[in-house]
Amino acid sequence: MIFAFDIIILVFLVVAALISLNVKDLLSASMIYGIYGFLICLLWAEMGAVDVAFTEASVGAGVSTVLLVATVFNTRRRSSD
Amino acid sequence: MLSKVFATIAVAITGSILLYGVSDFPAFGDPHSPANAGVPGSESVSLYFIEESYKDTKVPNIVTSVLADYRGYDTMFETVVIFAAGMAIFAILRVVGNKEETAAKAAEEDSFTNGDHNRIIVGTTVRIVVPVIQLFALYVVAHGHHSPGGGFQGGVILGASFIIIALAENLNAALRRLSELNYVRLAAIGIFIYAAFGIMAQVLGSNFLDYGALQPIFMTDGPEMARSHSMLGVEIGVAFTVTAIMFAIYANLASRGQLVKGL
Numbered sequence: 001m002i003f004a005f006d007i008i009i010l011v012f013l014v015v016a017a018l019i020s021l022n023v024k025d026l027l028s029a030s031m032i033y034g035i036y037g038f039l040i041c042l043l044w045a046e047m048g049a050v051d052v053a054f055t056e057a058s059v060g061a062g063v064s065t066v067l068l069v070a071t072v073f074n075t076r077r078r079s080s081d
Numbered sequence: 082m083l084s085k086v087f088a089t090i091a092v093a094i095t096g097s098i099l100l101y102g103v104s105d106f107p108a109f110g111d112p113h114s115p116a117n118a119g120v121p122g123s124e125s126v127s128l129y130f131i132e133e134s135y136k137d138t139k140v141p142n143i144v145t146s147v148l149a150d151y152r153g154y155d156t157m158f159e160t161v162v163i164f165a166a167g168m169a170i171f172a173i174l175r176v177v178g179n180k181e182e183t184a185a186k187a188a189e190e191d192s193f194t195n196g197d198h199n200r201i202i203v204g205t206t207v208r209i210v211v212p213v214i215q216l217f218a219l220y221v222v223a224h225g226h227h228s229p230g231g232g233f234q235g236g237v238i239l240g241a242s243f244i245i246i247a248l249a250e251n252l253n254a255a256l257r258r259l260s261e262l263n264y265v266r267l268a269a270i271g272i273f274i275y276a277a278f279g280i281m282a283q284v285l286g287s288n289f290l291d292y293g294a295l296q297p298i299f300m301t302d303g304p305e306m307a308r309s310h311s312m313l314g315v316e317i318g319v320a321f322t323v324t325a326i327m328f329a330i331y332a333n334l335a336s337r338g339q340l341v342k343g344l
Contacts, residue, residue: 001109048110050229051144054221058237063327066244070335 034065167326174338207249232316236323264325271321
């Protein structure tokens, strides 16, 4: 546990979460969600849970961001009805 | 406006109660905390895993030995959950029919046949990087019981290597390497591999997923190494399913279930 490192990650984590919730553009929101996942991965690695951090890096920051972006590309602002 | 004020007050009160509760927590990483050591009268199992798992299984990574051996039944049905999620994606998104028309249209728009030079740099980079990613994924699976990693992580990385091909070129290029029929087969084979280890243990006269009974098959000195080898086996099964389902979810999401062209 490195206290300064913890504080930096946690501050960035809260900032990333707030931006991801508040930003209007869905594509930006999903990219910032990827940053959030990567920061959580750093936090877990720093707490010694390397396996969980590995999973978060591959699933949370990697594939789920791609899936969100794929979904955003297939949505439109107007309904086709 | 008023509801926002009330929501803020509620959040503030809940947050302060939670923060007050945190102050009673044991210190981070305290080996004598109730979560790690249990309370007198009902000792926790974590100390047993830390002290005995290497002697039981000869696997240095305690996380993997708990995940794939002591709680193997749990992990097997986690894999089934991933399989079921993939099947649900098929059921919701997959569109069958009208395929010749869309396939012809996609071939027309294929970036490499009509000379879209913007994609040359991305395409070449991906072609160089993908073998490295896949090799790393196989290392993560194969070395998962000695270092961080395992079937889930390795499978996701392997699936991501196919997704990156689909992103850089188009979905058809990735589907040429891992077709729809093959990834559905791969997903089912993964669970069969996992269940086969359990059933083999039953056939040899022990409990389901009791890998120590597989000693005559692996011809090891004791049941410990048989458990270690079986963990590698079930991790490979998990990696098969996760690879296939990760790519399947992307392929169906990106192409609206048509499996042509993609993003």
